[in-house]
Each structure stands twice: as structure tokens, then as C-alpha cells.
Amino acid sequence: MCAICYSSCPAKAIDIIYYDINSLTKYLENAKEEYRSDSLVILCKGSAPDFQDVETLFGISEFIPLSVPCVGRIPPELLLKALSHMGINKIYILACDEDYCRFERGSSITEHRITALNVFLEQFDYGKELIKLERNSLKVKADRNKCINCGNCVFYCPYDAAKLEHGAASFDLELCRGCGLCVTLCPAFALDLEHWEEDRISALISDLSKEKKKTDILVLRCQWSVFPKLDEEFDSNVHIMDMPCAARVDPLHILEAFRQGIEGILIAACPEEDCKSKTGSKEAKRSATALKKTLSQVGLEERFHFCSVSPRYPEAFREELKQFKVRIESACSKEVRQ
Amino acid sequence: MIVTAQKPLDEILDFLSPYNSILIAGCDGCTQPPRGLREARTLAQLLELGGKLRSKNFNLRVTTLPKQCDSYLTLTTLKTQIADIEAILSLACGLGVQTITQVLPDCPAFPSQNTLFIGAEIREDSTLEERCAACGDCMLAITGGICPIARCAKSLLNGPCGGSQQGKCEIDPEKDCAWDLVIKRLEKLGRVSALEEIRAPRNFGQVVRPGRIIG
Numbered sequence: 001m002c003a004i005c006y007s008s009c010p011a012k013a014i015d016i017i018y019y020d021i022n023s024l025t026k027y028l029e030n031a032k033e034e035y036r037s038d039s040l041v042i043l044c045k046g047s048a049p050d051f052q053d054v055e056t057l058f059g060i061s062e063f064i065p066l067s068v069p070c071v072g073r074i075p076p077e078l079l080l081k082a083l084s085h086m087g088i089n090k091i092y093i094l095a096c097d098e099d100y101c102r103f104e105r106g107s108s109i110t111e112h113r114i115t116a117l118n119v120f121l122e123q124f125d126y127g128k129e130l131i132k133l134e135r136n137s138l139k140v141k142a143d144r145n146k147c148i149n150c151g152n153c154v155f156y157c158p159y160d161a162a163k164l165e166h167g168a169a170s171f172d173l174e175l176c177r178g179c180g181l182c183v184t185l186c187p188a189f190a191l192d193l194e195h196w197e198e199d200r201i202s203a204l205i206s207d208l209s210k211e212k213k214k215t216d217i218l219v220l221r222c223q224w225s226v227f228p229k230l231d232e233e234f235d236s237n238v239h240i241m242d243m244p245c246a247a248r249v250d251p252l253h254i255l256e257a258f259r260q261g262i263e264g265i266l267i268a269a270c271p272e273e274d275c276k277s278k279t280g281s282k283e284a285k286r287s288a289t290a291l292k293k294t295l296s297q298v299g300l301e302e303r304f305h306f307c308s309v310s311p312r313y314p315e316a317f318r319e320e321l322k323q324f325k326v327r328i329e330s331a332c333s334k335e336v337r338q
Numbered sequence: 339m340i341v342t343a344q345k346p347l348d349e350i351l352d353f354l355s356p357y358n359s360i361l362i363a364g365c366d367g368c369t370q371p372p373r374g375l376r377e378a379r380t381l382a383q384l385l386e387l388g389g390k391l392r393s394k395n396f397n398l399r400v401t402t403l404p405k406q407c408d409s410y411l412t413l414t415t416l417k418t419q420i421a422d423i424e425a426i427l428s429l430a431c432g433l434g435v436q437t438i439t440q441v442l443p444d445c446p447a448f449p450s451q452n453t454l455f456i457g458a459e460i461r462e463d464s465t466l467e468e469r470c471a472a473c474g475d476c477m478l479a480i481t482g483g484i485c486p487i488a489r490c491a492k493s494l495l496n497g498p499c500g501g502s503q504q505g506k507c508e509i510d511p512e513k514d515c516a517w518d519l520v521i522k523r524l525e526k527l528g529r530v531s532a533l534e535e536i537r538a539p540r541n542f543g544q545v546v547r548p549g550r551i552i553g
Contacts (some may be wrong), residue, residue, distance in 0.1 A: 148366035150366070150374075155459065155461060156461075186376065187364075187371065187372035187373070187374035188366065188372075188374045188376070189376060251380060252379055252380050255380060255383035258383075258387060259386050259387055286464055294384065297384070297388065298347065298388045298391060299391065
């Protein structure tokens with residue numbers, strides 16, 4: 001589902017389900033009105049799940065945001081169209097590091113395209129370096145002082161990035177692919193994942209609970225399992241939290257959320273064969289099965305659901321969410337009646 | 339490592355019911371999965387959820403210590419944290435609870451775990467399997483590094499029995515026959531003749547309970 005074929009096809013002979021050039025153009029036209037900026041920032045979800053660090057990375061505070069799963073899917077034609085016809089004067093692209101790209105070649109192809117486009121634009125007097133590329137990858141952070149030397153991270157890392165050295169875990173960041181499995185399994189909170197830090201997720205969950213809706217549903221979703229529409233909106237009681245991989249879903253966060261009054265929690269993971277982090281989906285499923293058993297001890301097993309969905313089937317996630325929502329809302333109204 | 343499994347929550351809530359202020363103490367030692375700070379916090383959340391169902395509001399605090407079987411470490415780490423604590427809930431193996439009881443006799447300590455066995459974690463299917471029975475008379479040198487005491491359902495000294503079927507055990511076809519593994523291993527090492535000698539029944543008279551070693 002990388003759509004690199006789509007963005008590369010010179011004959012426009014390929015159709016795609018998500019983010020085709022028409023929907024991207026429409027989005028840009030609307031966003032241009034909304035954000036009133038002439039700078040466009042395109043992020044790959046893998047390199048930065050939100051736009052918080054754009055100012056630090058590119059030195060701009062006002063921009064049109066566009067987040068896509070892999071920048072390799074953006075046709076060069078869209079960039080040219082934006083610069084020539086849509087009043088955009090500068091494009092900033094944040095891609096993943098080449099060896100971190102979830103779609104193998106999306107990041108490297110983007111670099112080649114940008115180099116060629118910049119040469120082309122300069123030759124036609126549009127200006128120099130109109131498209132700027134930066135790279136970023138979100139990886140594990142280890143705190144030696146908290147490590148208890150148990151070796152869980154070494155045992156479970158699907159990329160053999162962890163090792164025990166001089167009495168503490170250390171990581172080869174060249175090998176780390178940021179799935180977050182080790183963070184979720186670390187018994188001592190000695191590991192964290194950039195952007196998906198333990199405390200940050202806890203704080204987001206607490207914030208949700210403060211703004212209590214009627215029946216709050218939290219969806220912890222692998223960001224590669226669902227490609228949302230550019231203008232996707234959910235009911236106000238459905239709170240979507242994208243994760244780098246379902247392996248980063250922490251049972252502790254789920255218990256925290258239930259304790260703070262969230263009524264239903266849905267985990268959306270990729271099918272095992274589609275997992276972008278080798279064992280991530282498998283481990284997430286195992287952990288969810290164990291958690292469901294635990295939750296049955298406090299009567300919450302029906303409030304928790306794990307599902308495997310894939311962008312291959314665009315309606316799969318919405319269907320799962322719809323059914324889950326019905327289940328939770330009827331369970332809640334039953335409880336109120338009792 | 340020592341393998342433990344969490345007790346049913348109801349059992350824990352039952353024995354904690356007379357208390358309100360509870361310290362949940364993790365152990366960073368040898369239990370698998372490691373029952374450290376993460377497990378302590380997880381159990382705290384679970385107890386709060388379970389307490390709510392019984393209209394009980396616990397005042398829970400969490401801590402962890404390097405190893406609860408070390409009485410000095412346990413005393414020095416816990417004594418400063420129990421001023422207003424009515425009971426300690428330990429996440430360690432059975433040893434941890436007993437060490438706490440010994441060093442802090444005025445504070446009741448309870449186990450949150452059932453201590454199961456000395457075992458290993460199998461990565462492929464995420465299981466924990468018993469590997470050592472702490473029998474006090476190790477025969478791994480003869481059996482090619484595979485323990486029939488812990489891994490044979492009958493702890494046979496001269497195996498396999500007639501229930502070994504295609505390398506699996508008759509009591510559970512999911513489990514390997516330990517003696518089948520032993521023989522294959524010894525064949526590989528060219529030492530299968532070592533099994534020709536019939537081993538006499540173990541002398542349980544040498545196994546003294548409670549165990550004690552001086553020095």
C-alpha cells in the first residue's frame with residue numbers, strides 16, 4: 001500500500017485508494033484557505049507523527065500541514081502543481097531515514113525526486129532549493145541508571161538492536177526501528193521511545209479523562225494499520241491515538257485509562273503478515289490476550305477489544321469501530337439502567 | 339529464572355481487605371517475567387479497579403528493590419517507606435514475602451504471586467517451561483545437559499517409559515518426552531552407551547527439608 005508505483009507511473013495507469021493526486025490537490029486548496037500560508041510541510045507519519053517539531057526542524061511557525069504514510073507516495077506532479085499554480089512558495093518534506101523507511105524505498109526515491117525537481121525548478125527560474133528535505137527517525141532512548149539488567153529488551157528486540165553491556169542495556173541505534181516493543185516490556189521504565197514516551201501517553205490519557213464525554217472510547221491504533229482520510233472526523237467521544245506499532249500499546253496505559261473512566265478501549269493492529277516491525281503485531285496480540293484475561297477479573301473484558309485491520313480493506317477499521325461503539329454504548333446504557 | 343504467576347485478583351483483594359494503606363513492592367531480581375516497577379504499577383491500577391467493585395478505596399504506593407531475598411537490601415530499602423503503611427504486597431517469589439516478614443516483623447507482608455518453578459522463557463511461542471527441579475542431586479552430566487527430573491512427567495531416572503510417543507509425552511502431547519531428547523542428544527555426542535548402566539532410585543534420605551548449607 002506504499003503507492004510508490006502510483007507516484008512513479010508516467011502513464012497515470014495506476015489508481016490508488018488513498019491520497020491520490022485529486023484528493024491531495026483538493027486538500028491543499030482547502031488548507032491554503034484555512035492556514036493562509038505559502039509554505040507546505042509534508043511529513044511521513046513514521047518520521048514525525050505530528051507537527052510539533054516543525055519549527056525546530058525547518059525554522060517556520062506558519063505552514064500548511066500534510067501528513068501521509070510515506071512521502072514516497074507523493075507524485076512529483078503535485079509538488080510542481082503546488083509551486084506553480086497554488087501559490088505555494090516553499091515545500092518542506094520530512095522523510096524517515098532511508099534504512100528506517102517502512103516501505104523500503106519511499107524515502108530514498110523521494111530524495112532522488114527532490115534533487116531532480118530542484119534542478120528543474122531552478123532552470124525555469126522558479127528559484128533555488130524550493131523543496132527542502134530533512135530526515136528524522138524516532139528511536140529508543142535508554143536510561144542506564146534505571147536499567148535492572150534483566151535482558152528483556154535483548155530477548156525481545158526483533159532487530160537485535162539491544163545488548164547488555166557493562167551492566168546495563170545499550171542499543172545500536174542504526175539497527176533500532178522504533179517499534180517500541182522493548183519499551184512496553186521493560187520492567188523498570190528504563191526505556192522510552194521518542195515521541196511516544198511513557199509519561200507523554202499517560203498525560204494524554206489523563207487529559208482525555210478530564211474532558212469527560214458521555215461514553216468515552218479510546219482507540220490505540222497502529223499508524224500503519226489504517227490510512228485515515230485527509231478530512232477524517234470521528235464522533236466527539238471517540239479518541240484516536242496513533243502508535244508507531246501495536247507493540248507500543250502498553251497494558252499499563254490501558255488500565256490507567258479504564259481507572260480514569262474511559263468506557264471502552266479498542267486496539268487496532270496490522271495483521272501479523274503485514275506488520276512493519278517484524279514481531280510487533282504478534283506480540284501485541286499476545287499481550288492483548290493476556291490483558292483481556294486480566295480485565296475479566298475486574299469485569300472489563302467486554303470493554304476491551306483487539307482487532308487486526310489493514311489499509312488493504314479501507315472499511316475494515318471503520319466497521320470494527322462501529323461495532324465496538326455499539327457494544328460499548330449499549331453496555332453503558334445497561335449499566336445506567338441497573 | 340524463577341517463574342511466578344499472579345494470584346487471582348479476588349484472592350489478593352480478600353487478604354488485603356482489612357487494610358487501606360498498602361505498599362506494593364516489586365522485585366528486580368530473578369523472577370520471570372521481571373516483577374519490577376512496571377508490574378507494581380500495573381498491579382496497583384488493577385487493585386484500584388478491583389477495589390472499586392467492592393466499594394473499597396485503597397491508598398496504594400509502589401516501590402521496587404533490587405532483590406527481595408537479600409535481607410539487608412530489603413530492610414534498608416523498605417524501612418523508610420512504611421511509616422504509614424499497614425501492609426506490604428510483594429511481587430517477588432515466596433522468598434521475598436518471607437524476607438520482608440523477617441526484617442519488618444511489625445508490618446504484615448502478603449504474596450501477590452504463586453511461585454511455580456525454575457524455568458526458561460521460550461521466545462518462539464512465548465512460553466515459560468520448567469527446566470530445573472532444584473532436586474539436590476544433579477544428573478545433567480550423564481543426561482547430556484537435559485534434565486529428566488524436571489522435564490519428564492514421571493521424573494524417571496531410567497527412561498523413556500512406554501508412554502513416549504514420537505518424541506512426545508503421553509500425559510501431554512504438546513510436551514516433549516525428556517528422555518527422547520536425552521537419547522537424541524547423547525547419540526549426537528556419541529555417549530549413548532552411558533545409559534546402559536541402570537541408575538538406582540534416588541536416595542531421598544539425602545534431601546533434607548528445610549535445606550541448609552553452612553559456610
